[in-house]
Amino acid sequence: SQQGEEDPQALSIQEGENATMNCSYKTSINNLQWYRQNSGRGLVHLILIRSNEREKHSGRLRVTLDTSKKSSSLLITASRAADTASYFCATGMNSGYSTLTFGKGTMLLVSP
Amino acid sequence: GAGVSQSPRYKVAKRGQDVALRCDPISGHVSLFWYQQALGQGPEFLTYFQNEAQLDKSGLPSDRFFAERPEGSVSTLKIQRTQQEDSAVYLCASSQSSGPNYGYTFGSGTRLTVV
Numbered sequence: 001s002q003q004g005e006e007d008p009q010a011l012s013i014q015e016g017e018n019a020t021m022n023c024s025y026k027t028s029i030n031n032l033q034w035y036r037q038n039s040g041r042g043l044v045h046l047i048l049i050r051s052n053e054r055e056k057h058s059g060r061l062r063v064t065l066d067t068s069k070k071s072s073s074l075l076i077t078a079s080r081a082a083d084t085a086s087y088f089c090a091t092g093m094n095s096g097y098s099t100l101t102f103g104k105g106t107m108l109l110v111s112p
Numbered sequence: 113g114a115g116v117s118q119s120p121r122y123k124v125a126k127r128g129q130d131v132a133l134r135c136d137p138i139s140g141h142v143s144l145f146w147y148q149q150a151l152g153q154g155p156e157f158l159t160y161f162q163n164e165a166q167l168d169k170s171g172l173p174s175d176r177f178f179a180e181r182p183e184g185s186v187s188t189l190k191i192q193r194t195q196q197e198d199s200a201v202y203l204c205a206s207s208q209s210s211g212p213n214y215g216y217t218f219g220s221g222t223r224l225t226v227v
Contacts, residue, residue, distance in 0.1 A: 030213065041220055042116070042221050043203070043205075043216075043218040045217065048215050090154075099160055099168060102155045105153075
């Protein structure tokens with residue numbers, strides 16, 4: 001079963017525009033992570049935000065977390081064609097180890 | 113090695129055939145995970161190892177699926193008597209810690225097609 005739900009399922013934008021993807025989850029979490037997956041490849045870890053954090057930045061990425069609404073957003077600023085990929089949120093539960101539960105992903109297409 | 117290595121990259125199996133998928137995690141990484149990703153879906157958890165101990169196998173879909181990591185490094189996922197519904201990408205990931213708050217490093221996956 002999948003804990004997270006990304007929204008939208010697909011997003012198409014022009015280079016230079018910002019892309020915002022949202023993730024909602026159901027149960028309490030220890031942390032939330034975002035991953036990118038290029039077609040036919042493995043997932044690449046982008047950013048991790050802990051449950052006691054509200055916002056985190058990494059380069060052109062900004063992640064927010066609202067635990068009261070059980071939601072997170074990923075903002076990619078000044079998008080590039082190379083950002084074209086599927087983006088997944090994954091939640092880490094309050095367990096003794098770090099198994100992640102992934103959503104279904106948002107497919108982002110950035111056109112030159 | 114520098115990353116997580118999985119082999120083979122692609123595997124075509126006839127229904128009923130047994131397959132073995134290999135994962136070489138990053139050296140020294142304590143945690144190793146197997147995930148199954150169907151087309152158009154997110155990865156689904158299969159099993160988790162902390163060193164050589166299989167601490168969680170709750171995601172294995174049936175007793176035809178078996179995983180091992182006998183020396184706490186390389187892991188093998190074995191699927192017996194493959195069925196068409198087993199067709200998916202099998203992803204292996206490793207993490208430097210057994211605790212939460214660490215990201216995973218994924219391999220490129222093995223795409224299994226059962227015909």
